[in-house]
Amino acid sequence: MMKNLLFLAPLLVFQWVVGQSDQDTLPKAEVFTTMQSVNIDGRTIYLTAQAGTFEVRDEQNKPLALMGHTYYSKGDKREAATRRRPIVFAYNGGPGSSSYWLHMGILGPRRIVVNDPEYTPAAPYQIVNNNFSILDVADLVMIDPVGTGLSVPLGKAEFKDFWGVDQDIKSLSLFIRQFLIANDRMNSPKYLLGESYGTFRNAGLMNRLLKDGIALNGVIMVSAVFDLRTLLFPPEDDLPYIVHFPTYAATAWYHDMIPDKPEDLYAFLDDVRKFTEEEYTPALFKGDRLSAEEKEAMAAKLGAYTGTDPGYWMKANLRVTNGEFFAEFLRDKGEIVGRLDSRFTGINQDLLAQEGSHDPQSSAISPAYTAGFLDYLYRELNVDKNLHYATSAYEREGFKWDWKHVGNERWGTQAAINTGVDLAEAMSRDPYVKVLILNGIYDIATVFYGVEHSINHLGLTPEIRDHIIMKYYEAGHMMYTHPPSMAQFKKDVAEFIRETSR
Template identity: 60%
Template sequence: MKNQLLTALFILYTLVSYSQEPTEDKKIPEGEVYTSSQSVSINGKTINLDTETGTIQLRDENDQPIALFGFTHYKKSGETNNRPIVFAFNGGPLSASFWLHFGILGPKRVVINDPDYTKPAPYTIVNNEFSILDKADLVMLDPVGVGFSRPVGEAKWTDFWGVDQDVRSIGLFIDQFLIREGKYNSPKYLLGESYGTFRNAALVKHLQDKGIAMNGVIMVSAVFELQHLLFGPGDDIAYLTHFPTYAATAWYHDKVKNKGNSLESFLEEVRYFTENEYAPALLKGDRLSVSDKASMAQKLSDLTGLSPDYWIKANLRVTNSEFFQELMREEGETVGRLDSRFKGINEDLLSQNAFTDPQSDAISAPYIAAFKDYLYNDLNANKDLTYTTTASGREGFKWDWKHKGNVSWNAQTAISTLPDMTSAMKRNPNLKILILNGYYDLATVFYGVEYSINHMGLEPELRDNIIMKYYEAGHMMYTHLPSMEKFKKDVDQFIDETSKP
């Protein structure tokens, strides 16, 4: 009996020991990188590129694997490590970086029928003469949840899905990538679009606190304070920040009484009106007299094309979705959110709010299809791997909006990374910020950015480190050929000026 017991214990010990040994299936993957040679022609000069795409294993602060982090890296062939490097990403949250990648930054771009619908495949893919690759190496990042990026080991999706979680993981990637490439002593830049600018405002301080100071940060279609985008009850800020873009949209679609000499001169008048007449009227609330309300409704109508009666019914407060639907209701059309130059069929003429975004409908298919064709066939990515364009379809996806930089409030509508950027600039007076704004962007409105910048409490000499550029296009201004040319010029000049020793 004793021998049988000993035998049983030995077998049990052997089984337990064996089960604890790492098996092939339980090994944490290292990531896979696929290489290719690409080239781009800019200003008549061909630049040869060493390219890699795929994933690398991301480690936490204790060097434990937490993710396979997806990226595409373009490096000028034969170049030294002193060349500037740009880390770029889109927004969402969470969106993969193919928009910027195949729209303006990479060596190739897809041709869009701006500002109309692009016909189905075959799409036209061309050399991108507006790429930044003549000025800098480029790393396109796909945060965990999109692209090929995913958690590994003990990590979970929720470890990456949130304002601070996102900043931490991208900060880890940039730190480890700089070490990998020997680029710690090179000029360094962040470039983000949409939520990517909200991310950038916090990320630049996060990296700076860890000893990684950026030469510059490029903000494409920026937002730093969510309050400016959300029409909260009793909060008039979003109505004010959106109004100049309503007016710009009406100007573009010939819905205003007096267009003036140019869009810029028209918008100067709109800014003045917003600050000196519209804002005080909203501030009075229900104390505004009936006659003053009627007078204000007429002025709002003159600048936006919406009828005075509509403004009265809306209590002088029109949300963006209501505006999309109302501006061209009589023509049976609705205008775009991401770019209000785009028009689409109004699916319900009785609806108060727009059902869809014509700009998104018009460009999503060509961008996604053309990029994936390039990714799998030109960049040699593994065709057994799924490239996820957005995390919104992932089961259980939910973003954690809490931010440690907001010490005095917790409400989602008040989340802001502007204090982070303000602190980073005050602690690093050499930091330069380039902000690119689309006049017809109703997703992240230009006047909201101006409001934020004007409330940072910066001294004039530090305020001069923020450079604002404007485009007669929308959120993705790079769908518009003249704006592509201007984008290239503005970003080139910024990198040239900020990368000098």
């Protein structure tokens, strides 16, 4: 026995040395600290800003990833922990987007000024004090998921290990838990704030965190989606056509394409909802059993509500995808409308195209956001200029998302892409958590009627259902590019945090 131990000892020492060497060669977390301030409603708030990376470890305590983030805290670490100041973890979506849109659009101490709903000219861009920041009511952690920003895998982990619904939820839950511990914030009121796919992530992440013993005070959903059927237009599925129709009608209202246009947008949308539920949905459900007369009558109504030719709806068999609507709606004017925000229009270079060629809203604002944020990151937050910031995971070779999600399986295969089940479970098992959902009326990327449908099919008790608060904005997916909506966004989110953190 002693002989065997003596024989193994050199091998064990060799393995330890090699392992130690591997650890030493791993890139290290780096944080760049600066002092920042923001003036909100005449009050100056002084902040410590820490931008850089945080080492996340797996359940076996092995290095898993460097997670890029920017952490804004009021006062020093000890003071923040003592005051129990709320802390918000925020991110954008994609999947595959870094979080500079929310960072520089509405949440952080600086914001980019864009010409909503027109195109913003090239630099110099305006980077101004953000009077609509939430930093007067909470500390803020902007997170870039692995593959975006400065976030990269460590050790044996690869990018593909993070690129999926469940993989993404797991890595962010580990980051949040370990970040809270490292910064003495475990007893602070805690919030998630996600936009677009970030809301899909939110639903799964709030459930995962709860199972790990971390109850949230609130979850904020910006331009939400929980059931991807509402966006994907699957074959022989009428649901996405149904939930998109009210947004098509809202777009027609905005662009004055409706004869005798009603003055009240919200009353108009109530009428459209009623028509969609009581007439359009039953007509689609009949399928090929719908008579020619019934079909023509329905096409006439669809055309009237959307300012389009009834003949187009006849050719489309009463079913128009969002991409088809982008191209058709303003075809006679030689324009297309925006996917993220249908108030924006752009040039249609192919008047025979079946689908829109690009998103005018994205083209109108992306250069300003990208250049403005990178200037702020490297110049004001003092991040090392040698560190590459990936604005999107599409910069990484082989980016591909795994859409499988635990809880979506039936008969041994994936039957859905839906984290609404997680949202329902988390809210039912934590009857105190509240959810704020912010909807852009002109958002054709994640349509408001789709969110309403999902919420109405979660199977929640009335008491829990009342914990979901819906707000609407006369803007699009990024409603914070619209100045009036920017002010409303701040008011709604700040009130939500104050009321749920008492």
